[in-house]
Amino acid sequence: MENFTPISATIGGSLIGLSAVLLLLLHGRIAGVSGIAGGLIVPVAGDWPWRLAFVLGLVAGPLVYMALGGPLPEILFPVSSPLGLISAGLLVGFGTRLGGGCTSGHGVCGVSRLSPRSLAATGAFMFTGFVTVFFIRHVIGG
Amino acid sequence: MSKIISAFAIGILFGIGLTIAQMVNPAKVLSFLDLAGNWDPSLAFVMGGGAGVAALGYRFVLRRRRPILAEMFQVPTRTDLDARLLLGAGLFGVGWGIAGLCPGPALAVLGLGRSEAVIFALAMAGGFTLFEIYNRALMKSK
Numbered sequence: 387m388e389n390f391t392p393i394s395a396t397i398g399g400s401l402i403g404l405s406a407v408l409l410l411l412l413h414g415r416i417a418g419v420s421g422i423a424g425g426l427i428v429p430v431a432g433d434w435p436w437r438l439a440f441v442l443g444l445v446a447g448p449l450v451y452m453a454l455g456g457p458l459p460e461i462l463f464p465v466s467s468p469l470g471l472i473s474a475g476l477l478v479g480f481g482t483r484l485g486g487g488c489t490s491g492h493g494v495c496g497v498s499r500l501s502p503r504s505l506a507a508t509g510a511f512m513f514t515g516f517v518t519v520f521f522i523r524h525v526i527g528g
Numbered sequence: 529m530s531k532i533i534s535a536f537a538i539g540i541l542f543g544i545g546l547t548i549a550q551m552v553n554p555a556k557v558l559s560f561l562d563l564a565g566n567w568d569p570s571l572a573f574v575m576g577g578g579a580g581v582a583a584l585g586y587r588f589v590l591r592r593r594r595p596i597l598a599e600m601f602q603v604p605t606r607t608d609l610d611a612r613l614l615l616g617a618g619l620f621g622v623g624w625g626i627a628g629l630c631p632g633p634a635l636a637v638l639g640l641g642r643s644e645a646v647i648f649a650l651a652m653a654g655g656f657t658l659f660e661i662y663n664r665a666l667m668k669s670k
Contacts, residue, residue, distance in 0.1 A: 389559060391550060395570040398549025399577025402632075405541040406578065407585030412534050414595030414602050417542065419631040424656040439535035444632065445639045446536075447543010448552060459547050461637060462555035463644040465627050471644055472651040475634075477623025479655015480662075482631055485616025486604075489630040490542075492617070493575050498582035502607050510614050511621035518625025519561040 399494075406495050409440075418491020419444070420482035485511070531597050543636045549574040552637045554628030561625055623655075 406417035413436060415422075422437050452458060465471065482488040485507050487496060492511075496504020550556045551574055560571035594600055624630050629637070629648055637645040 389556065389566070389568045389570070391568075391570050392573045395549050395573035396577040398545045398547070398551065399574035400581045401545030401548065402542055402574070403578035403581025403585065405538045405545065406582045407589060408538050408541070409535075410586060410595065410601065410603075411589045411592075412538070412595055412597045413531065414598040414600055416603060417538075419542075419635065420656075423631060423635065424659070427653070427656045427660050436531050436535040439532040440539040440542075441635055443536040443539020443541075444543045444546075444635045445539075447540045447545075447636050447639075448547040449639045450540050451544045451547045456544075456547065459550060459552050459640075460555075461553050461640060461642060463627070463642070464555050464558055466644050468647055470626055471647045474623040474627035474629065475648040475651025476655040476658070477619050477626070478630060478634070478648075479623075479652035479657075480659050481616045481618070481620030481623060481655070483616070483656055483659035484662075485613050485618075485620055487617075488620060488632070489575070489624075490578075490632050494578035495582055496604075497575070498579040498586060499603075501604065503604070503609060503613055506609050507613055507617035510617035511624060514618045514621030515561045515625040516563055518622045519558060520564055522626065523562055524564050 402490070402494060403498070406490070406498075416491055416495045418487045418495060420479075420488040421486070421491055424479070424483045481511075534597065542632065545578075546633055546636045551633050552640070554633075556628075557630075557633070558625075558628035561628070 409415050409417045423441050426434055426437050448459060487504065487507060492504040492507040497508055546552050556568060557571060559566060559568040590601065627648055631652065634645065634649050634652055638649055
């Protein structure tokens with residue numbers, strides 16, 4: 387566990403929670419990234435500008451952090467083959483929309499409301515995530 | 529206009545939170561999912577910090593009659609569990625376990641100019657689109 391960073395994780399997580407609170411206070415919306423970004427695919431008049439603005443802000447976030455003097459975050463892709471990235475991206479895109487949320491919408495916002503659907507979904511994606519990594523790293527790659 | 533500017537700013541805050549928490553690093557996310565390896569529990573602290581702040585903030589925000597910049601709150605009210613929820617979350621977890629990216633971090637790393645991030649994000653948008661096609665076909669058949 388030498389890579390364990392509980393303090394920066396809690397601070398970063400709290401900022402994510404704060405942005406979720408602000409999105410509800412100002413826009414009345416749940417900060418679920420898959421729902422906000424997925425809603426851009428079939429644009430609804432009047433509804434897409436705030437979605438696009440949120441997504442662009444999310445893309446700009448790390449750059450703003452670096453402009454404010456933050457260090458360049460370490461980024462390592464253990465899986466970098468196009469086949470791996472494309473199959474993972476398709477599963478994440480389709481799965482989050484089918485299941486109505488991802489780590490932010492279900493895992494942070496839904497869990498904070500103790501929503502039964504979000505608690506179940508979070509349990510399900512954690513479980514299949516654990517199993518997938520176990521299979522890739524310790525069964526095939528072991 | 530205030531809606532667009534505030535959504536952009538909230539997206540930036542979300543992206544800074546992900547950066548500080550190092551969730552933009554797929555290797556770190558995968559080391560959380562690797563229970564049998566060199567386990568790093570940081571991600572649980574990100575979700576815990578986020579859910580904690582959201583739980584507190586939501587309680588105050590939802591006492592209001594309406595959000596500041598919108599007509600009404602749009603918070604999910606369903607509490608039933610169905611196959612679609614669990615299947616979607618399960619598929620999402622498999623993709624998450626392959627690449628170590630979920631929708632928020634996938635968008636936040638885009639700005640850092642890595643080709644892996646671009647390939648994943650395009651595939652994720654493809655997954656969002658496949659869901660819209662599937663959903664439309666399902667609606668028609670009903």
